[in-house]
Amino acid sequence: MKVFISVDMEGISGIVDGTMVGRTQGDYEKGRSLMAQDVNAAIDGILSVGPAEITVCDAHGGMNNILPEAIRREAVLVRGRPKPQSQMAGIDPSYDACVFIGYHAKKGTRDGMLSHTYSGGSIESLHINGVEVGETAMNAGIAGYHGVPLVFVSGDVAVTREALEVNGDIEVVAVKEAISRVAAKCIHPEVAREMIMEGVARAIRKHATIAPHRVTLPVTFDIRFTDAKRADAAAFIPSAERLDGKAIRISHGDYVKVYHGFLAAVACATAFS
Ligand SMILES: [Zn+2]
Structure with missing residues (x-):
């Protein structure tokens, strides 16, 4: 076990x-x-x-x-x-x-x-x-x-x-x-x-x-930030799609890659806060 x-x-x-x-x-x-x-x-x-x-x-x-x-x-x-x-x-x-x-x-x-x-x-x-x-x-x-x-x-x-x-x-x-x-x-x-x-x-x-929580792929993370400047910074990630003033989207066929994109987006947003 x-x-x-x-x-x-x-x-x-x-x-x-x-x-x-x-x-x-x-x-x-x-x-x-x-x-x-x-x-x-x-x-x-x-x-x-x-x-x-x-x-x-x-x-x-x-x-x-x-x-x-x-x-x-x-x-x-x-x-x-x-x-x-x-x-x-x-x-x-x-x-x-x-x-x-x-x-x-x-x-x-x-x-x-x-x-x-x-x-x-x-x-x-x-x-x-x-x-x-x-x-x-x-x-x-x-x-x-x-x-x-x-x-x-x-x-x-x-x-x-x-x-x-x-x-x-x-x-x-x-x-x-x-x-x-x-x-x-x-x-x-x-x-x-x-x-x-x-x-x-x-x-x-x-x-x-108990069944594993398998997310449907390709997966989309829509990330809404607390202000536009943070979204501006997160949008530097090449795969990020800008949705509006405060939000970006990251999509991929691999869940861990999207999760890591999310971590990178948060790191960018926080660095420029
Ligand atoms: Zn905590």
Whole structure:
């Protein structure tokens, strides 16, 4: 059994605002500790089913949030950036299942805890093949490209709803319920970790019954930026088609190539912000 875990930070139990997810913020050390403990709960859930090879990809910000010795020694940690496949770096067709921990809803979701789509400052929305998506569907598409099913998602109530829209067979655990974008009712982290451990175990047991999220090819990413200058910069990418003042389109027959085009577009947009 090989399991890939992508871990973001905004949907970690107990985290409600920027004070725990930004490196320069006062409670960041607490945030990264909570992050590692939610991941460890997922690892425990996998290992409760049977022996497994586990890869954990740090998928938030600088992608070096989890301290190397903070996670279970049974897992290999992928950290640092930039890297191919970004939040999904390390996944390949040899994996049997994929798990998302600490995920959040797409930008603008009314009850989405710290909601955004990849880059809060640069991206207004992302449509894949005409459907607006968040990071859950976008990254499930990377797993699906490799034939690996996304089987479990944890985060706030809104992201669990978004995950079930990607695939209703996925197991989900909501560790908090938003009251606003930066306030939530939080389940105690110890209880949340038990829920993650049990939910991941349920998902691993039934992983063979969950279909990989295969995106129809050729695939189109319509990327809407928060202002025209960012779209001006992103449009420097040779394959980009300008849609209007704030949006570009990237299309290709290979999902990972479009995903990398998206990463390049975000890098250009952010560099010129
Ligand atoms: Zn994040």
